[in-house]
Amino acid sequence: MESANTVDRVSEMKVESMEERKKRVLNAIINDYIANAEPVGSRTITKKYALGVSPATVRNEMSDLEEEGYIEQPHTSAGRIPSGKGYRYYVDHLMEKEPLSPQEIHQIRKVVAGSVKEMESFMLSCCNMLSRLTNYATIASIPEQGHGRVENIQLLSLSEHQVLLILVASTGIIRHKLIELPLPVTPAEVAAMERDLLRNLIGCELRSINYDKLRDLLQDYQAQQKLATKTLELLEQALSGDGEQRIFIGGVMHMLSQPEFRDVDKLKNLFSIFEQDKRAQELIDSVSSDDGMLTITIGSEMPQEDVQDCSMIVANYFVNGEKAGSIGVLGPTRMSYGKTVSLMEQLSAELSKAMSDKKKAKYTE
Amino acid sequence: MESANTVDRVSEMKVESMEERKKRVLNAIINDYIANAEPVGSRTITKKYALGVSPATVRNEMSDLEEEGYIEQPHTSAGRIPSGKGYRYYVDHLMEKEPLSPQEIHQIRKVVAGSVKEMESFMLSCCNMLSRLTNYATIASIPEQGHGRVENIQLLSLSEHQVLLILVASTGIIRHKLIELPLPVTPAEVAAMERDLLRNLIGCELRSINYDKLRDLLQDYQAQQKLATKTLELLEQALSGDGEQRIFIGGVMHMLSQPEFRDVDKLKNLFSIFEQDKRAQELIDSVSSDDGMLTITIGSEMPQEDVQDCSMIVANYFVNGEKAGSIGVLGPTRMSYGKTVSLMEQLSAELSKAMSDKKKAKYTE
DNA sequence: TGTTAGCACTCTCCATCACTGAGTGCTAAC
């Protein structure tokens, strides 16, 4: 029984314990394919990557690798290309992170140091920077508006039928929303409401604000016929963010240069995602982890059909140890994983640091 | 002398006075080419468009039209396609506006009626709607921030080093900007500044606000070492908008379906504009008139090389008789001018109306 | 037993060629 167990364990380990030379062949195939986007043959490998064996030997290894599903042959007389399983093995065991150049680190720091203050423009420049460095498309999401706590609320009376609500959240997001009032309200009344809201909502979790809470809070006004139910609804929507998650997309154009997207029809599929914020949102949400730093999703692992020949590397960034948002690179399956991972790790670290610094600054008030 | 004069005038009129049949041939060619994106032959014309003459006759007309530069032949044995000059003549003299369907009018009204309140999301949905209706890309710009007058200013003290500035402009634009203060300021001081700004700037033309004006206004604080020069600069930037013109782009994906952009390289040129707000801005600015309602710019008339095989139809919309912004459709030169012009006229009228209504509502406060 | 050289085989890619069909321009007749 014991011996059987051992055997089982060994067979389980099989994937891990690929022979050294086979690994090197697989590694060579994938690296070459990533670089040149063309099937890789046995001769190419022996010439470019010093394995010290003949093409025939490499062919034998390749035959094995194909049998085990790590590589594929587009047609009989072509070289091999990595399969999904192959990429996965590569990413998990073979890939070497490419060190960043001082210029790249500088570029990241410059953008991150820039202006964490205003989320919107900040994230947009992060996206553009990341796309520039990777040559792939970038998708970033800032935290659901429900995240974080209320730091400040301001009600500004624009006219007797219009109130501007300004919300400052602990996540650094500042939002304004114009509320049309069905019933006229005087500036004094607005100011009083503001006081009530401030007193009761500061420090409140944004997601805990709901219609009932607001009604209780403002019931005096409602009793005086000053607030319509409609107004409360609008207020609640504005405060809770109403699921309004902001998504940022950059570097879409880079995809046009990828040989896998020479075909306009493939582009159409891909771009259908970039044009619908909702789909981009779903994509990055389902592909990013809730806890870890980096996730890599490869080809067929992608949740949406339109991007099944893409891979995505997503990093989270954190404020106060809590996940604050994600930023991810979307490239062809044949993307440069080593380089991109290095970039993303650097960026995510810098991001988290910058945001925490900012928080610290606030706490020292 | 008099007779010479007459002759001159006649020759000047020549373009206008194209013979009826020739016009009909040109019209047929352009309409067919717009519909099918393929060179049009003489047989096609006699079959599809009842001219009551034989293909040979049409061929003669076509030969003339080619000589005069209205149409071109891609190669000897192909039909004819319109030239830039041909499109121009078509747009100026032949094109018939296509009436809109009730559904289309309804869609426009629905979006325009939606929520003129918040410019940003409003313009974005206008763009998307217009792209959906035309199947072309849309570019819109909202007025330079320098337009309009100050309607309200609010300063919100977030911390002793951060002030949030909220600006409500008469154009309906609401903007917030976080200002980092080099020197600490108490909430009371911020409130006092706000009062001073409000008293002096309400009703002020935004573009008339400059550094000197602000310095005069706030010199007391500065004298007390409460405001750094840097702060004044930031304030001035925030108020003047600092050239921050917002541009909106929608429906880019539709261009992928146009046969003229089957070629990925052509797409690259086109998309290089969509990715750089600045270039999109330049494009719509240089192509829209300052006064008239609608402008049509065709192919080689386009100011940027990357869009020389596109046409653009731009409408202005007005608030209080003043140009408030532009919205334009960018399609292939072979675009459906008749339909698009109708849509744009309708949209621009509805837009101006909606915005004026809103103004009226404000003035009746 | 693992490695390698040699060789036949497969299949894509590319150029060539001929054919077809669409469309023209010209001429002569109406």
Added chain:
DNA sequence: GTTAGCACTCAGTGATGGAGAGTGCTAACA
């Protein structure tokens, strides 16, 4: 001025036939 007829041009298509890349298999070798 219009039209029928005809010769001519040229893009597009499909078939054909190497050339080249790459494989798998076999047999020899270390």
